[in-house]
Amino acid sequence: MPQKICLTTLEFPPDVGGVGESVQRISKMLIQAGYEVHVAVFRSKQRLVSDHTRRRASCATTVQDGVYVHRIKSAVRNNSTEIQDFYSDVYFYLKSLHQRYGFDLFHAFFMNETGYVTTLLAREENIPVINSVRGSDLHKHIFNPKNHAPMTWVLDNSDWVTFVSRDLQRRAEVLVPNVTYKSTAFWNSIAPIDFSQIPVVIPAQPLSGLVIGSSGRLRDKKGIEFLLDACAQVQAKIDLTVLLIGDFVEKERDYWQQEIDRCGLGDRLQLTGIVSRQEALGYLPLLDIFVIPSINDGCPNALLEAMLAGRAIIGSQVDAIGEILQHGQNGWLVNPGSADELAAAIQHLASRPELRTTLGQTAAQTAQIQLAPAVEFQNWLTVYERVFDTANRFAHPEMTLA
Numbered sequence: 001m002p003q004k005i006c007l008t009t010l011e012f013p014p015d016v017g018g019v020g021e022s023v024q025r026i027s028k029m030l031i032q033a034g035y036e037v038h039v040a041v042f043r044s045k046q047r048l049v050s051d052h053t054r055r056r057a058s059c060a061t062t063v064q065d066g067v068y069v070h071r072i073k074s075a076v077r078n079n080s081t082e083i084q085d086f087y088s089d090v091y092f093y094l095k096s097l098h099q100r101y102g103f104d105l106f107h108a109f110f111m112n113e114t115g116y117v118t119t120l121l122a123r124e125e126n127i128p129v130i131n132s133v134r135g136s137d138l139h140k141h142i143f144n145p146k147n148h149a150p151m152t153w154v155l156d157n158s159d160w161v162t163f164v165s166r167d168l169q170r171r172a173e174v175l176v177p178n179v180t181y182k183s184t185a186f187w188n189s190i191a192p193i194d195f196s197q198i199p200v201v202i203p204a205q206p207l208s209g210l211v212i213g214s215s216g217r218l219r220d221k222k223g224i225e226f227l228l229d230a231c232a233q234v235q236a237k238i239d240l241t242v243l244l245i246g247d248f249v250e251k252e253r254d255y256w257q258q259e260i261d262r263c264g265l266g267d268r269l270q271l272t273g274i275v276s277r278q279e280a281l282g283y284l285p286l287l288d289i290f291v292i293p294s295i296n297d298g299c300p301n302a303l304l305e306a307m308l309a310g311r312a313i314i315g316s317q318v319d320a321i322g323e324i325l326q327h328g329q330n331g332w333l334v335n336p337g338s339a340d341e342l343a344a345a346i347q348h349l350a351s352r353p354e355l356r357t358t359l360g361q362t363a364a365q366t367a368q369i370q371l372a373p374a375v376e377f378q379n380w381l382t383v384y385e386r387v388f389d390t391a392n393r394f395a396h397p398e399m400t401l402a
Contacts, residue, residue, distance in 0.1 A: 003104040003105070003388070004035070004036045004037075004038065004101055005030055005035050005037055005038065005106075006039075006040060006098070006105070006106050007027065007037065007039045007107045008106065008108045008115075008117075009108075009110070010041070010043045010110055012024060012041045013064075015041070018298075018300065022134075023039060025188075025191075026380060028065070029373070029376070029380055030380070032377075033384075036068075037066070038068040038070060038097070039067055039068070040070045040093075040094055040097060042071075042072040042073070042113075043113065044086050044113055046073055046074070053076065054076050054077060054078075056075055057072075057074050057092070057093065058073050059096070059097070068101075072093045072094065073089075074086040074088075091120070095121055104127065104388075105384070105387065106118050106121070106128070106129040107132065108130070108132065109132045109134060110132075110133075110136075111131045111133060111155070112136075112147055112151060115151070116151075116154055118131075119131065119153075119157050128159040128390070128391040129157075130158065130161070130162065130383065130384075131154055131155070131161050131162075132161070132162045133162070133163045134164060134298050135221075135296060135299075136298070138171050138172060138175075139168070139171075139221070139296040140296075142175070151175075155179055156176050159182065160387050161179055161183040162183065162186070163183065164185070164298045165187075165319035167318065168185070169183055169185040184383060187323070188371070189304075189371050189372060189373045189375060189376035190304040190305065190307075190373075191373055193281060193305070195281070195308075201283050203243070203270060203283075204270065204272075205270055207243065208239060210238055210239065211243055211286055211287050211289075212242050212288065212291060213243035213244065213245060213286075214244055214292060215244075215245035215280055215284070216245075216246050216302040217249060218246050218247060218249070219248065220295075221294055221295050221297055223294050223316060223336060223337065224293065225259045226339045226342055227291050227293045227342060228242070228259055228269075229342075230340075231263070231265060231269075232264055232265060234347055234350075235268060240268060240346075241268055241269075242265055242270070243286065243287065244271045245275065246272065246273075247273045280305075281305060285309060287311050288312065288356060289313075289314060290306040290309075291346075292306070292314070292316065293316050293336070293342055294318055294321060295318065295336050295337060296319055297321060299320035300320075303320070303325075304371055307330070307371070308364055308368070309360075310360040310361055310364040312349055312359040313331040313359065313363055314342065314345045314349070315333055315334075316333070317333045317335055329359075330359060331359060332345050332359065
């Protein structure tokens with residue numbers, strides 16, 4: 001009988017988001033390694049409804065490409081479902097799934113929501129648990145005093161913790177020092193992309209001059225305002241177009257509209273709005289420079305895609321962006337939050353097309369070698385084997401003596 005692993009996550013395809021893509025990729029790797037894989041999907045904002053309807057708590061199970069996917073929804077019994085009611089419902093169904101399938105290991109992604117309830121159940125059932133820190137849990141949510149105690153408890157009670165950047169690992173070690181002895185940091189991977197097979201995208205408006213762009217879910221942590229400021233600084237010196245591939249998150253839309261109006265780029269700025277991943281990839285070859293000016297960002301898929309596309313990349317020196325990009329070799333690094341440094345970098349690369357080509361080619365090589373799925377696959381296998389081995393030794397202490 002194969003060992004059974006239950007991954008818990010905020011999202012899973014067809015849900016859109018980097019965490020869901022990562023969990024799907026890891027699920028396929030684990031199936032390939034011979035494990036039976038279950039994915040439990042739940043998110044606290046789903047406890048809210050806008051049309052004043054009511055519903056029972058539920059868990060719907062389907063099978064997607066060999067993965068058992070369990071989508072858990074909490075009950076809506078009144079107009080303001082409390083967070084503890086959400087977690088109580090999720091815990092009930094997660095425990096019910098364990099009672100039915102008998103999981104051998106839990107693995108939670110994003111410890112602020114999934115991590116707490118998953119680790120609590122794992123500890124009660126004496127089952128090993130891995131928590132994977134993605135970025136915003138330790139970069140943003142840790143600053144809410146209500147989150148500090150449960151998040152540090154999760155770190156302390158995990159059998160193993162993984163991080164997508166060494167920056168995140170160092171912060172966790174400050175919060176819970178023993179994390180040093182039970183954690184690893186490694187980057188996400190990206191599967192090869194044949195850009196010659198991706199349909200050519202025709203922009204809504206012609207792209208003139210140097211095309212500078214960024215992509216992804218455009219939100220607070222992405223630092224897009226600093227890109228707008230930098231391009232506003234250099235627009236009198238460089239003929240350029242700024243192409244933002246994606247759209248701003250709805251709750252921040254008024255803020256970003258204000259920033260767009262204030263920067264004064266006018267028709268030089270184009271925003272595609274929400275597009276499919278295939279269409280987003282189709283825009284990348286149109287860019288002369290890809291900019292990822294994040295304030296913090298874990299290990300963003302947008303960076304890896306731009307690298308595979310062979311774009312010259314300017315990135316902020318944070319998280320995996322500053323670890324993967326080597327200044328002057330496969331990218332150009334600037335300090336986060338500095339429009340002046342971004343402007344100087346854009347001007348530098350604008351006048352050096354040969355350098356842009358070299359940076360892009362080296363970035364593509366880095367992605368193909370260091371960020372290949374086989375590398376991530378081996379990292380995950382090492383983690384799972386280590387956790388299972390440790391659990392077996394505790395369950396059978398005579399093995400240690402042998």
